[in-house]
Amino acid sequence: MPAYTRTLLTVICEAALEKKLLADLEALGASGWTLSDARGRGSRGVRSAGWDTDGNIRLEVICARDLAERLAEHLQDHYYTNYAMVCYLAEVEVLRPEKF
Amino acid sequence: MGLDPVVLFFVFGLFAGLVKSELKLPPALYETLSIILLLAIGLHGGVELAEQASLQLLGQSGLVLGLGVLLPLVAFTLLRGLRFDRVNAAAVAAHYGSVSAGTFAVVVAFLLAKGIAFESYMPLFVAILEIPAILVGILLAKGISRDTHWKELGREIFLGKSIMLLLGGLVIGAIAGKEAIKPLEPLYTSMFKPVLAFFLLEMGLIASGQLASLKRYGFKLALFALLMPLLGALIGALLARAMGLSLGGTAMLATLAASASYIAVPAAMRLAVPEANPSLSLTASLGITFPFNILVGIPLYLALAETLIAWGL
Numbered sequence: 001m002p003a004y005t006r007t008l009l010t011v012i013c014e015a016a017l018e019k020k021l022l023a024d025l026e027a028l029g030a031s032g033w034t035l036s037d038a039r040g041r042g043s044r045g046v047r048s049a050g051w052d053t054d055g056n057i058r059l060e061v062i063c064a065r066d067l068a069e070r071l072a073e074h075l076q077d078h079y080y081t082n083y084a085m086v087c088y089l090a091e092v093e094v095l096r097p098e099k100f
Numbered sequence: 101m102g103l104d105p106v107v108l109f110f111v112f113g114l115f116a117g118l119v120k121s122e123l124k125l126p127p128a129l130y131e132t133l134s135i136i137l138l139l140a141i142g143l144h145g146g147v148e149l150a151e152q153a154s155l156q157l158l159g160q161s162g163l164v165l166g167l168g169v170l171l172p173l174v175a176f177t178l179l180r181g182l183r184f185d186r187v188n189a190a191a192v193a194a195h196y197g198s199v200s201a202g203t204f205a206v207v208v209a210f211l212l213a214k215g216i217a218f219e220s221y222m223p224l225f226v227a228i229l230e231i232p233a234i235l236v237g238i239l240l241a242k243g244i245s246r247d248t249h250w251k252e253l254g255r256e257i258f259l260g261k262s263i264m265l266l267l268g269g270l271v272i273g274a275i276a277g278k279e280a281i282k283p284l285e286p287l288y289t290s291m292f293k294p295v296l297a298f299f300l301l302e303m304g305l306i307a308s309g310q311l312a313s314l315k316r317y318g319f320k321l322a323l324f325a326l327l328m329p330l331l332g333a334l335i336g337a338l339l340a341r342a343m344g345l346s347l348g349g350t351a352m353l354a355t356l357a358a359s360a361s362y363i364a365v366p367a368a369m370r371l372a373v374p375e376a377n378p379s380l381s382l383t384a385s386l387g388i389t390f391p392f393n394i395l396v397g398i399p400l401y402l403a404l405a406e407t408l409i410a411w412g413l
Contacts (some may be wrong), residue, residue, distance in 0.1 A: 012181040019252075082374035 004097035007068035013085035015055030034060045101339040109297040113304015140287035142269015148220030162182040168232035172197030178250020191376035198361035199229045207355040218348025241373045260364045310387030325388035331359035343413045350405035360385035
């Protein structure tokens with residue numbers, strides 16, 4: 001089975017940022033993503049998602065390495081100082097490279 | 101008079117939260133309940149509004165808009181006096197200039213239970229009061245700065261959940277008229293209190309969670325969160341007297357001015373003024389001011405309205 005390497009960018013952040021992030025992804029040229037709700041704990045305390053403003057999202061994008069790096073850099077520049085946000089990159093193998 | 105059972109539901113929620121009980125309502129339920137409450141209030145207001153729309157109402161709406169600008173300025177001054185930094189003072193002030201639709205639902209139920217009449221177009225004032233404080237708050241925090249995305253923010257503010265629901269209800273009620281709306285009337289009559297009771301149970305649980313973080317911010321924040329509603333109520337009641345509102349209307353506008361937002365404003369401020377600490381505002385408005393208004397404030401504001409009227413104001 002042939003497999004192709006792509007980069008998975010995962011972003012976990014405040015739900016308040018959802019609309020902004022999706023607009024950024026669109027503008028920077030990501031063609032697809034997956035969004036889900038999340039709960040957890042980090043340097044900004046427990047984020048229990050018990051209340052609207054306390055909600056968190058987990059955003060996953062599979063794309064080429066250079067786009068993933070551009071996205072990560074953009075997030076770091078714009079949101080890291082003031083928002084609860086974590087993002088990380090990982091190599092993943094995909095079966096249909098033309099999709100990503 | 102015993103405590104109203106809906107208030108007891110709130111106390112129950114607070115208690116269950118404080119003892120860290122397993123009790124939790126699904127988030128979707130809270131959302132559903134608040135949608136029903138806001139639509140019911142809007143629909144009922146709309147029906148009555150259609151029958152008594154007047155030019156006078158337009159003038160009153162202008163004054164209420166002015167109240168929405170004044171309240172955050174008062175709150176900001178008070179917070180700066182308590183030595184909060186400018187950005188956080190501005191963000192908290194925006195919450196206190198705006199209103200809590202949940203508190204409004206409680207005062208509606210309170211006055212209905214007491215048989216005190218109030219102006220039916222009050223829901224319109226709730227919608228009007230939501231908006232200006234957010235703008236004033238942003239201006240206080242940043243001045244007129246270029247990196248504020250006004251268009252995006254405008255959508256967030258004017259098309260926010262509670263404004264849409266209230267205005268949507270008002271318009272549907274006004275178009276449909278009294279006869280046609282009859283089948284929906286239980287929303288406002290027999291269903292209103294049960295829904296409000298469950299809503300307040302959830303609010304109690306949420307408020308108790310916010311209360312826990314009060315330790316971190318201490319005495320000054322608690323002081324503000326108790327002083328500001330009293331000051332706001334006084335300003336609101338005086339304005340209501342100047343506008344010539346009824347006893348019920350005066351108590352209601354006082355309650356609105358005393359209440360602090362915890363839905364629309366936090367979302368808007370998080371995007372517009374990200375430097376501000378969001379849990380500072382939420383602890384104050386949800387953890388202290390909301391319970392205070394529900395448990396103590398509303399009867400107090402009615403007494404205030406009665407006193408002002410007795411003085412001939």
